[in-house]
Structure formats: C-alpha cells, structure tokens
Amino acid sequence: MATTPRVLTVRTREIRSGDPLYDPNLLELLPDSRQVEGDSAAPVQIRDASLSWVCHGEGLVGWGEVARIDTAGPDRFTDTDDQWQRLCTRMEVDDTVRLPGTGPVAFASIAFDDQPGRSALVVPEVVIGQRGGVRWITTIGEAAEPKPVTPVRRPGPVRYSDGRLPATSYRAAVAEAVRRMRGPERISKVVLAHDLLATTSEPLDARFLLHNLAERYPSCWTFAVDGLVGATPELLLERNGDRVQSRVLAGTSWPRDGADDDHLAKELLDSPKNLGEHAYAVKSLAETLRPYCDELSIPERPDVLRLRNVMHLASDVSGRLNEHCARNGRASLLRIVSAVHPTAAVGGAPTADAVRLIDELEDMDRERYAGPVGWVDGDGNGEFGIALRCAQIQPQAPVRRQATGATAAGASGAAEPPRGDSGGGSPEGSTVRLFAGCGIVADSDPDEEVAEAQAKLLPIREALEGVQ
Numbered sequence: 260m261a262t263t264p265r266v267l268t269v270r271t272r273e274i275r276s277g278d279p280l281y282d283p284n285l286l287e288l289l290p291d292s293r294q295v296e297g298d299s300a301a302p303v304q305i306r307d308a309s310l311s312w313v314c315h316g317e318g319l320v321g322w323g324e325v326a327r328i329d330t331a332g333p334d335r336f337t338d339t340d341d342q343w344q345r346l347c348t349r350m351e352v353d354d355t356v357r358l359p360g361t362g363p364v365a366f367a368s369i370a371f372d373d374q375p376g377r378s379a380l381v382v383p384e385v386v387i388g389q390r391g392g393v394r395w396i397t398t399i400g401e402a403a404e405p406k407p408v409t410p411v412r413r414p415g416p417v418r419y420s421d422g423r424l425p426a427t428s429y430r431a432a433v434a435e436a437v438r439r440m441r442g443p444e445r446i447s448k449v450v451l452a453h454d455l456l457a458t459t460s461e462p463l464d465a466r467f468l469l470h471n472l473a474e475r476y477p478s479c480w481t482f483a484v485d486g487l488v489g490a491t492p493e494l495l496l497e498r499n500g501d502r503v504q505s506r507v508l509a510g511t512s513w514p515r516d517g518a519d520d521d522h523l524a525k526e527l528l529d530s531p532k533n534l535g536e537h538a539y540a541v542k543s544l545a546e547t548l549r550p551y552c553d554e555l556s557i558p559e560r561p562d563v564l565r566l567r568n569v570m571h572l573a574s575d576v577s578g579r580l581n582e583h584c585a586r587n588g589r590a591s592l593l594r595i596v597s598a599v600h601p602t603a604a605v606g607g608a609p610t611a612d613a614v615r616l617i618d619e620l621e622d623m624d625r626e627r628y629a630g631p632v633g634w635v636d637g638d639g640n641g642e643f644g645i646a647l648r649c650a651q652i653q654p655q656a657p658v659r660r661q662a663t664g665a666t667a668a669g670a671s672g673a674a675e676p677p678r679g680d681s682g683g684g685s686p687e688g689s690t691v692r693l694f695a696g697c698g699i700v701a702d703s704d705p706d707e708e709v710a711e712a713q714a715k716l717l718p719i720r721e722a723l724e725g726v727q
C-alpha cells in the first residue's frame with residue numbers, strides 16, 4: 260500500500276446548483292488525470308488516473324491517489340477488503356450528506372483470474388458524486404482541491420493489430436471448446452474471449468473514451484479504474500444496506516443485414532441455445548448469492564436489454580442480506596463479490612472446470628477484463644459491474660530512451676507486453692488492449708461467435724476512434 264498519513268481526513272459536502280462544480284454532466288468535471296511516475300533518472304511513465312462509475316448521469320467520478328492497494332493471487336479479494344477496512348479505521352469523517360458513496364470511497368478493479376491476478380484499489384483525493392439528484396464532493400486527505408478541467412485531447416488516428424489471441428486463433432479455440440463439450444467433457448458452458456491491440460497517434464486521454472461511451476451507452480456503467488476504461492451493461496452486485504441487486508446478462512443477438520430489432524428480440528427470447536446460456540449464468544449467481552440472503556428474487560423469464568450494438572437476455576436479480584451477513588463484517592461487499600465471481604456469464608459451468616478450460620484454450624492473461632470493477636464506501640455499500648466492453652490503457656513511456664523499432668502491437672504469438680511496458684506504441688501515442696468474449700455451449704457455431712465478439716468490440720472501438 261502507498262504510504263499514507265496516520266489519520267486521513269474525509270470531508271463530504273453537498274454541491275448545489277450555482278456552485279461552479281455543478282456541471283450537469285459528472286464526467287465533464289474530470290480533470291486531465293495523467294500522472295507521471297518515477298524520476299528523470301529512472302524510466303518515467305505516464306498513467307491515466309481517471310476514476311469513474313457513471314450510469315444515466317449518476318454515480319461517481321474521482322481523481323488523485325491518496326492510497327492504493329495492489330493485490331494479486333487467489334486471496335486478492337480478501338486482501339483488498341482487509342486493507343481497505345483497516346484504512347477506513349484511520350479516517351476521520353465529516354459527512355453531512357450520508358448517502359451510499361459519500362464519506363470514504365475507493366474504486367477497485369479486480370483481476371479475472373487467480374493467476375497472475377493483479378488487482379488495484381485506489382482511494383482518490385477528490386470524488387464528485389450524484390445520487391437521486393443530490394450532488395456532493397468528497398475530499399480525502401489534506402491538500403485535496405478540485406483541479407481545473409482542461410479540454411479533452413483527441414487521440415488521433417487509431418491502428419489495430421493482433422493481440423495475444425487474434426480472431427483466427429479465437430475461432431479455433433471456440434471450435435475446440437465445442438468439440439470437447441460434444442464429447443465426454445463435463446463442461447456445459449465456457450466463456451472464451453480474445454483481445455485486440457490498438458495504438459493511437461497521440462496520447463490517449465481516458466476522458467475521451469469515457470465521454471464517448473457515456474454518450475452512446477447511457478444505460479451502461481461507464482467506468483475507469485487504473486487505466487481500465489469501458490462501459491459495461493452487466494451489474495455483478497450492488498449493495499445498499501441489506502439490499503443487493505444484480506443484472507445478469509447472457510445470450511446475445513446483434514444487428515444483421517435488414518433484420519428488424521423487434522424480430523431479433525423475439526428470436527432471442529425464443530432461442531433454446533441463448534436461453535440455456537442465460538440459465539447457467541443466473542443459476543451460478545443465485546447459487547453463490549443465496550447463502551448470504553434470506554430473500555432472493557429471480558425473474559422466471561429473462562427480458563431483453565437493447566443496446567446500440569447488441570441485445571442481451573437480461574435478468575434483474577434482487578435480494579435481502581440475512582441478518583448474520585448484514586451485521587457481520589465477514590460478509591462485506593468485496594467478500595460477497597468474491598463469492599459470486601466469476602458467474603457463468605464470464606466463466607462457465609461448472610465454474611472451476613470452465614475456468615481451467617479458459618486458461619488452457621485462451622492461453623493469455625485476461626488481466627482485469629471480465630473481473631469485478633466498481634466502488635465501495637466505508638459502510639460497505641457499493642456497486643461492482645463486470646468489466647466488459649473495455650480497454651486497458653498500457654502505461655505510456657513519455658521519453659523513449661532507446662528506439663526499439665518494435666511494431667505497434669505484438670504480432671500474433673508475440674509475448675504479451677508486461678504491465679508497465681508501453682506495449683511498443685509510438686513515442687507519442689498510447690497502446691490499449693481491447694477484449695470481447697462469448698458464451699460457448701455444445702451447439703455454438705464458431706463463425707457466429709467470432710461475429711458476436713466483433714459486435715461486442717464495437718462500443719470501445721468507436722469510442723477510441725471518436726465515431727459520432
């Protein structure tokens with residue numbers, strides 16, 4: 260954890276209209292949050308420290324870093340939770356607003372897998388939030404003051420290149436999964452993903468992605484934590500007091516030539532393959548969440564969630580935590596998130612076998628893609644989505660001390676750029692890693708799954724390219 264003062268002062272006050280901080284759009288209040296790390300004698304890197312969790316104009320944005328908790332491995336959730344709770348005991352809180360998300364707040368992004376499993380929780384210096392029309396500002400630590408907002412920089416033209424698992428290899432992985440599921444393998448569903456690298460001509464300002472995503476996908480949660488930026492339609496778990504809520508998605512359709520949306524939605528609702536994929540995801544969430552709840556409400560049939568690029572089968576699940584959990588610190592939000600992750604929306608069924616098959620067939624580090632991303636407050640309230648439709652911005656080396664002549668992006672089969680490497684981008688530009696995946700069952704068609712993954716990449720590609 261970063262060195263922090265022994266006692267941290269946390270102040271939350273309401274912002275009323277007329278205050279210069281009252282811009283109707285939360286994301287417009289984010290300053291340029293590029294941070295330079297290291298000193299000139301050592302390698303210097305630029306990281307984008309923008310923090311965001313915004314849906315339908317409400318949520319939280321933050322910047323600065325008062326403290327940071329880096330964890331790794333199978334205990335990443337409990338380690339993060341323990342350190343966050345310890346940190347909260349050292350905070351002196353003056354909060355006149357008293358809503359979920361006021362007072363002490365941290366943003367977190369947790370790795371999908373146990374290995375290597377690098378996760379981050381960031382305690383910002385400044386948070387501006389909005390809930391139910393109430394706007395507030397929280398400052399954590401001493402010198403925290405809002406920074407002036409400078410115009411968002413455009414990243415210029417974007418070049419794409421193969422990631423660790425290009426589309427052709429992805430198709431082969433899907434075909435192999437199908438072959439195994441039709442054979443003796445006891446796996447019923449596995450969610451396989453692939454990655455794509457993008458290099459921008461100019462340094463990427465995370466706000467450029469955030470603004471574009473929020474404008475085109477207002478019903479999604481537009482997030483940014485430690486350089487992972489996206490707009491997810493899937494809510495893993497929200498906790499507000501003893502209430503928990505989740506939006507499970509699985510089963511997808513996307514616009515094809517001439518197909519009308521209502522027709523596609525009806526087809527999706529009638530598709531046994533998609534309903535089957537969806538049922539695994541709901542069942543996995545329900546089974547892992549039930550031990551924490553004395554009430555759990557699961558819709559009998561899914562609905563259709565329509566987005567610009569795709570539509571999904573969706574089930575909104577809600578529950579009430581049992582008294583033991585509501586009172587017992589052992590069942591904090593991060594610990595319940597740990598229990599439900601990964602649902603069969605991004606892992607598979609049965610979970611452990613599916614995750615092993617993902618490791619084998621993808622043979623890449625998903626990093627924090629498909630992991631929980633969101634925020635938690637000092638009372639244990641918070642929201643975590645599943646990090647989908649997103650891009651990981653690689654920290655950027657601003658000064659090239661040695662020209663490497665590397666191409667923009669590891670050609671297929673090349674070693675993955677380690678975290679902290681610029682990824683071989685141009686000296687001025689940024690390299691980002693995009694991901695998309697699909698649930699695979701025994702009757703999946705590999706070509707259709709490749710097309711579905713392309714449809715799921717559209718939001719982040721268009722945000723990066725600034726498509727209007």
Ligand SMILES: C=C(O[C@@H]1C=C(C(=O)O)C=C[C@H]1O)C(=O)O
Pocket residue numbers: 450452493508509510511536571604605647648694695696697698699715
């Ligand atoms: C894995 C992704 O999406 C997940 C898989 C879905 C599916 O297979 O139908 C639908 C929504 C998400 O739960 C992704 O977007 O990368």
